[in-house]
Amino acid sequence: MHGGGAVLELAELAFRELALFAAFGFLLGALDNLAIDLLWLRRMIRRLAGRRDAAPWAIADLPAPDRPGRHAVFIPAWDExxxxxxxxxxxxxxxxxxDYRLxxxxxPNDPATRAEIEAVARRAANVRMVVCPDPGPTTKADCLNTLWRALEREEADSGTRFKSVILHDAEDVVHPEEIALFDRLIERHDLVQIPVVPLPHPRSRWVAGHYCDEFAEAHGKDLVIRDSLHAGVPSAGVGCALARDxxxxxxxxxxxLPFDADSLTEDYELGLSLAERGRSGTFVRCRGGDSQGLIAVQAHFPATLAEAVRQKTRWVAGIALYGWERLGWHGGVADFWMRVRDRSTILAALVLLAAYLAMLIGFVLLIAALATDYTLPPMTPVLALLLGINFGLLLWRLAVRAMFTGFVYGRREAxxxxxxxxxxxxxxxxAARRAMTHYVFARRDRPPAWDKTRHIFPETAVPRP
Structure with a gap:
């Protein structure tokens, strides 16, 4: 012991164990991310070299559709x-x-939303309002199933079959060329997902801004590699086309009914469910013509801490916990790897908590050493080595995230x-703590309620007469 009594000795033990746990956890996570980074670099090199098997740069590089078709766009809305x-x-x-239909x-118990939809439907013939039979909110999947029934009725009445179903949310800013892209690719794939680009919030640079960083990296690199490995591509729930058949x-x-009303994350599970049935899914990044930029969906994300935690809780619970329970482990090595990544959020949160606690205890020990005759214990060689490696990998990780944020949002956001x-x-x-609480104490005999967040739509996207 190095002086200071039993309390400091206990603090030393806690620091050492927490630091070791966090260091090993960080190393595993960092190596996992590094593997994705290296695969992305390899892919970019092949793409720059003009390899024929590389992804297309622009929609003009894709072949025209064999049979152009009509597309149904599903937009579920509760309190919107x-x-x-x-x-x-x-x-x-x-x-x-x-050629599309919204x-x-x-x-029935949301008259304000109904009135807004009716105002547009009176002027736009291709907008159809569908009222769910039960009062809301039920679940998003339940609303989507109601839209599916409406699609089937319209097909029966018109004698025309839709080519795909495109999913969007009530706050989405769509891209003008996404239907043209889906029309080309849905003939070769059963699911086509385009990137989601969060819009920066001028009054929430930190909370809303963190979505910009996460999606820039996830939809700029992670899903690109997932697709290149031929692992199941999950739907993001927006900007996703699903083959009608x-x-x-x-x-x-x-x-x-195709959408599972008992799922917290029906969009994520839908993509993997199709993959398990041998259906093809793809994630595609390409640019539109006439300087239209990346073909992607834009939307504002939660701007307050409470709303962000609420949304992330549903994602973590639905993907990491219920997803494990409901989907299990299927597919090959690539699918197994991607599902481990999807479901590691709980463990990653524990590792982060251990790291922050170790930092706090270490700071207390440092203060004790400066203020008293207490002597800091020497760092073990194993911990010193792990910390050195992790520090280098942390710098790499932050640089990669900043780079992808910079690609989309510029230098300041990077x-x-x-x-x-x-x-x-x-x-x-x-969010991980709340997701665990939800998972442990939730009633399994009751379908999940539609746990939505408050949305805003950017004024700059509204067309002017």
Whole structure:
């Protein structure tokens, strides 16, 4: 013992054990991420070299569709009066001249949202309001199933079969060329996912901003590699096209309804469920024509800590916990690896908590050494080695995240991405704790309620007469 009594001795033990646990956890996670980084670098080198098997740069590089078809766009809406009219007007404006139908789901006990949808539907013939039979909120999947029934009725009445179902939310800013992209690729794949790009919030640079960092990296690198490894591609729930025949086959298995109303993250599970049935999914990044930029979906994400934690709690519970329980482990090595990554959020949060606690205890020990005759214990060689390696990998990780944020949002946001990693970690730890509580104490005999967050729609995206 190095002086200071039993309390300091206990603090030394806690610091050592927490630091070792965190160091080993960080090393495993960092090596996992490093493998994805290296695979992405290899892919980019092949793409720059003009390899024929590399991903296309732009939509013009894709072959024209064999049979152009009609596309159904599903937009479930509960308590969305603040955004739904602007979103629908913007979507109709951007999709002008294309073959599509908007199916917008709402509820009988949400008259404000219904009124906003009706205002657009009176002027736009390709907007159809569908009222769910039960009062809301039920679940998002339940609303989507109501839209599916409406699609089947329209097909029966018109004699025309839709080519795909495109998923969007009530706050989405769509891209004008996404239907053209889906029309080309849905003939070769049963699921096509385009990137999601969070919009920076001028009054929430840190909370809303951390979504910018996470999606820039996840949809700029992680899902790109997941697709290149031919692992199952999960749907993001927006900016996703599903082949009509594939959804129909899934509905036939599930009693006529393709979306699982008992799932917290029905979009994520849908993509993996299709992959387990041998269906092809792909994640595609390419640019539109006429300087339209990346074909992607844009949207504002939660701007307050409480709303961000609430949303992340649902994601963690649905993917890491219920997803494990409901989907299990299927597929080959690549699928197993990707599911480990999906479900490691709880463990990652524990590692982060251990690291922050070790830092706090270490700071207390340092203060004790400066203020008293207490002597700090020497660091063990194993811990010193791990800390050195992890420090180097941490610098690499922060640089990679900043780089991907910079690709999308520019240099200033890239610089903010480094300190914003702390905000991301705090939200992840709180969400993981709440997700575990939800999972342990939730009633399994009751379907999950639609746990939505408040949405805003960017004024700059609203078309002007």
């Amino acid at each position: 009066a603040a955004v739904i009219r602007a979103m629908l007007e913007n979507t109709v404006w951007r999709f002008a001249g294309q 199916f917008v789901g709402c509820y 594939a959804l129909g086959a899934l509905a036939a298995e599930r009693g006529g 610089m903010r991405a480094v300190p914003r990693a702390i905000v991301s970690n705090i939200i992840a730890m709180i």
